[in-house]
Amino acid sequence: MNQFTISEISKFTEGKLFSSPNASDEIITNIVTDSRTFFAGENAIFFALTGPRNNGHHYIPQLIDRGIKNFVVSEKKWINSKASFVFVKNTTEALQKLATFNRRKNLYPVIGITGSNGKTIVKEWLHDLLSEDFSIVRSPKSYNSQIGVPLSVLLMNKNYNLGIFEAGISEPGEMKKLTKIIKPEIGIFTNLGDAHQENFESYEQKIEEKLQLFKSSEKLIFSVDNQLCKKKITRFCEEHSVTPVSWSLLKNKNVFLSFSAEKKESYTKISAKIESKKYAFKIPFSDSSSIENACHCFAGIWALTQKTDLFLKRFEKLEPVAMRLEIKQGINNCLLINDYYNSDLNSFSIALSVLQQQAAKGHLQKTVILSDIQQTGIPKPDLYKQVNQLLLDWKIDKLIGIGPEITKYFEVFSVRKECYSKLIDFEKSFQKENLKDSVILIKGARKFTFEKISALLQQKTHQTVLEVNLNALVYNLNAFRKLLKPETKVMVMVKAFSYGTGDVEIAKMLQFQNVDYLAVAVADEGVQLRNAGIQTPIIVMNPEEHSFQNFIDYRLEPNIYSLELLQAFTKTVSQNALEEFPVHLKIDTGMNRLGFKTESEIQHAISTIKATRWLKVKSVFSHLAASDDPKMDDFTKTQISGFNEIAGNISKQFSYNIDRHILNSAGIERFTKYQFEMVRLGIGLYGVSQTGLGLEHIGTLKSTVSQVKTVQKTETVGYNRKGKVEKTSKIAVVPLGYADGLDRKLSNKNGSAFVSGKLAPIIGNICMDMLMLDVTGIDVNAGDEVEFFGSNISISEIAEKAGTIPYEVLTGISQRVKRIYLQE
Ligand SMILES: *Cc1c(COP(=O)(O)O)cnc(C)c1O
Numbered sequence: 001m002n003q004f005t006i007s008e009i010s011k012f013t014e015g016k017l018f019s020s021p022n023a024s025d026e027i028i029t030n031i032v033t034d035s036r037t038f039f040a041g042e043n044a045i046f047f048a049l050t051g052p053r054n055n056g057h058h059y060i061p062q063l064i065d066r067g068i069k070n071f072v073v074s075e076k077k078w079i080n081s082k083a084s085f086v087f088v089k090n091t092t093e094a095l096q097k098l099a100t101f102n103r104r105k106n107l108y109p110v111i112g113i114t115g116s117n118g119k120t121i122v123k124e125w126l127h128d129l130l131s132e133d134f135s136i137v138r139s140p141k142s143y144n145s146q147i148g149v150p151l152s153v154l155l156m157n158k159n160y161n162l163g164i165f166e167a168g169i170s171e172p173g174e175m176k177k178l179t180k181i182i183k184p185e186i187g188i189f190t191n192l193g194d195a196h197q198e199n200f201e202s203y204e205q206k207i208e209e210k211l212q213l214f215k216s217s218e219k220l221i222f223s224v225d226n227q228l229c230k231k232k233i234t235r236f237c238e239e240h241s242v243t244p245v246s247w248s249l250l251k252n253k254n255v256f257l258s259f260s261a262e263k264k265e266s267y268t269k270i271s272a273k274i275e276s277k278k279y280a281f282k283i284p285f286s287d288s289s290s291i292e293n294a295c296h297c298f299a300g301i302w303a304l305t306q307k308t309d310l311f312l313k314r315f316e317k318l319e320p321v322a323m324r325l326e327i328k329q330g331i332n333n334c335l336l337i338n339d340y341y342n343s344d345l346n347s348f349s350i351a352l353s354v355l356q357q358q359a360a361k362g363h364l365q366k367t368v369i370l371s372d373i374q375q376t377g378i379p380k381p382d383l384y385k386q387v388n389q390l391l392l393d394w395k396i397d398k399l400i401g402i403g404p405e406i407t408k409y410f411e412v413f414s415v416r417k418e419c420y421s422k423l424i425d426f427e428k429s430f431q432k433e434n435l436k437d438s439v440i441l442i443k444g445a446r447k448f449t450f451e452k453i454s455a456l457l458q459q460k461t462h463q464t465v466l467e468v469n470l471n472a473l474v475y476n477l478n479a480f481r482k483l484l485k486p487e488t489k490v491m492v493m494v495k496a497f498s499y500g501t502g503d504v505e506i507a508k509m510l511q512f513q514n515v516d517y518l519a520v521a522v523a524d525e526g527v528q529l530r531n532a533g534i535q536t537p538i539i540v541m542n543p544e545e546h547s548f549q550n551f552i553d554y555r556l557e558p559n560i561y562s563l564e565l566l567q568a569f570t571k572t573v574s575q576n577a578l579e580e581f582p583v584h585l586k587i588d589t590g591m592n593r594l595g596f597k598t599e600s601e602i603q604h605a606i607s608t609i610k611a612t613r614w615l616k617v618k619s620v621f622s623h624l625a626a627s628d629d630p631k632m633d634d635f636t637k638t639q640i641s642g643f644n645e646i647a648g649n650i651s652k653q654f655s656y657n658i659d660r661h662i663l664n665s666a667g668i669e670r671f672t673k674y675q676f677e678m679v680r681l682g683i684g685l686y687g688v689s690q691t692g693l694g695l696e697h698i699g700t701l702k703s704t705v706s707q708v709k710t711v712q713k714t715e716t717v718g719y720n721r722k723g724k725v726e727k728t729s730k731i732a733v734v735p736l737g738y739a740d741g742l743d744r745k746l747s748n749k750n751g752s753a754f755v756s757g758k759l760a761p762i763i764g765n766i767c768m769d770m771l772m773l774d775v776t777g778i779d780v781n782a783g784d785e786v787e788f789f790g791s792n793i794s795i796s797e798i799a800e801k802a803g804t805i806p807y808e809v810l811t812g813i814s815q816r817v818k819r820i821y822l823q824e
Pocket of ligand 1: 493541623663664665666680681682683684
């Protein structure tokens with residue numbers, strides 16, 4: 001995000017600052033509004049927001065204990081001398097004022113999106129379509145509220161050149177505030193539904209309120225296919241001198257853009273006409289809302305760039321936006337459509353159209369599991385009559401209603417039906433056999449927790465997976481942060497596919513947790529992270545000359561370890577005419593791997609850097625060879641003191657501050673004192689501690705039993721007949737082999753797996769794609785889950801048995817093993 005000093009924040013929020021004089025120019029780089037998502041850093045400021053259910057002020061003492069030093073408050077009694085306080089009338093408004101100021105400072109184009117449905121999808125798709133050509137800052141997830149919008153806009157800084165933000169309102173008067181903050185040059189009005197109708201007098205009022213967002217926009221994109229919208233928006237554009245970018249899918253005349261869509265089974269061909277010029281593209285969806293969203297995106301790209309040819313191909317690669325409508329394989333040949341984030345009529349219709357499409361593909365029945373309908377101004381009896389009409393229109397075979405209200409209107413429904421006033425009643429009476437060969441739409445408002453139904457109906461996976469628990473990752477990160485001084489920076493090593501756990505998801509989580517640096521091995525890994533939207537600074541440990549241009553293009557910071565590398569990299573930077581490009585100097589203090597080793601090399605490097613304006617030394621570092629080994633502590637200390645001396649000598653010769661770092665995970669645990677300004681966390685984050693630090697395991701390697709069979713005393717199991725049994729035995733076959741990364745040294749009872757609550761030894765040689773377990777005396781059936789490491793077997797244990805180190809066990813899990821991420 002953008003940086004402010006605390007006194008600037010006080011000024012821009014029109015507050016009064018209470019702080020010690022030298023604290024007033026402290027730089028703030030992180031805004032916190034949710035006390036749960038805060039971890040460390042003096043550079044954070046907490047806005048104590050107040051709402052009907054929560055008062056952020058109550059967390060202040062606890063946050064002070066956890067190291068926060070800056071607060072924005074609206075209740076005087078919390079102000080004390082332990083921290084700096086900005087006192088304002090209203091903390092939400094203060095946040096909005098700060099965001100408004102930040103918007104004024106960042107004058108690149110912003111696309112603002114509002115409407116009842118599709119905001120997040122249009123935003124995400126525009127991002128996907130434009131991200132090769134723009135550096136985009138956008139609302140995280142669906143941050144579109146009175147708090148979400150300012151937090152999004154505060155992310156704007158000079159690293160970007162395009163903003164895409166969504167705005168949502170639930171009552172009159174709200175949009176005016178968001179308009180000032182977003183100030184979009186280009187507007188997109190997605191559509192109008194009945195969500196949040198209850199707080200508005202009429203549709204007209206709701207449109208008018210939403211249109212406020214575009215009062216000072218240059219262009220406004222909208223569809224004329226809804227008559228009411230057409231009239232209102234056209235008039236609005238005239239009144240406010242906004243250029244209308246109107247479009248139609250229904251051959252309406254007098255539009256700027258006319259589209260026509262030709263739906264196929266799994267994709268849609270869309271053609272667009274602007275004046276007399278024609279364009280054609282395809283999207284991998286065939287439901288009406290996706291087509292509508294794609295039209296908005298096309299119009300958006302045109303409004304922004306006036307050229308769309310470049311982008312046409314990219315429409316084919318659009319993906320469904322996660323966390324909405326997801327489709328999963330269910331039990332008994334069922335298909336599940338999970339849509340349990342809201343339950344208004346409009347999104348219900350959209351979901352029904354998806355249901356229809358999926359059912360047609362597989363000749364399946366249609367079942368709807370529906371909660372009470374929320375967020376609508378329609379009187380209840382009419383509302384449920386409308387629901388019934390929709391069910392009839394879409395020829396739904398069966399309705400399962402869950403909730404007190406829908407149960408109350410049971411009589412209204414004229415399809416096959418069951419109703420339960422509580423979820424638990426449904427769960428109790430649920431019998432697997434009753435649902436088969438059907439597409440099941442699971443549709444409910446968040447509070448009905450319909451994800452439980454999905455879990456009940458979902459097919460257990462018959463595959464080997466590495467389950468990665470992101471909460472445990474955060475837990476481990478904080479366990480290390482607690483050892484450190486709050487101001488010490490943390491670089492997290494995400495090299496080698498984040499030690500085998502996966503790259504992008506892990507990096508996203510780390511970015512969210514505000515780690516200071518990410519480190520990768522080669523530039524390609526860094527490029528991949530940048531392409532996934534990671535903005536955290538990235539250091540590349542092995543910069544290779546052929547990839548230098550990527551460093552520049554993707555803002556990757558090289559580890560400079562030799563004079564040759566220094567010269568070559570300087571040349572690339574100067575060719576790009578970039579000044580003060582950040583680099584990191586590696587000193588070899590005894591590892592005898594990469595690094596400057598002799599005094600004359602180091603001195604030469606320093607004079608080279610000092611003589612140019614192209615580079616800036618961000619940090620000096622070294623790597624410990626044996627930080628985990630108490631027998632080598634004398635050597636480790638020699639490395640540290642050598643580093644201290646060299647780093648000091650380097651720092652002396654520059655006018656700016658240079659960070660120093662030498663500790664890896666074991667180093668942080670065992671030599672905490674030498675944390676300098678930064679540390680480099682690796683294996684510890686992934687749950688392996690050298691000193692018994694209480695960490696959580698983050699990865700579970702698991703599979704399922706494919707088959708169980710009996711083997712007689714005279715028989716053997718597997719290749720070369722290595723698996724000998726001493727008595728009649730029960731054998732379980734599991735689809736996990738050495739090609740998945742399980743070390744073959746675990747064969748022949750050296751290793752075990754955890755199944756049905758017991759350890760079962762691996763019998764015979766591990767095969768390429770399979771292995772066999774001796775499950776004699778254990779109650780095991782095909783389909784049962786088997787754990788290879790996780791909460792019952794630790795990675796360190798496996799490493800020891802295989803004669804290797806935990807690092808190799810983790811990084812060895814092959815790419816074909818699917819990574820699944822768990823959170824909360
Ligand atoms: C991999 C690596 C680390 C992290 O080491 P861990 O033992 O996993 O904590 C730190 N520094 C450098 C230079 C590395 O290559």
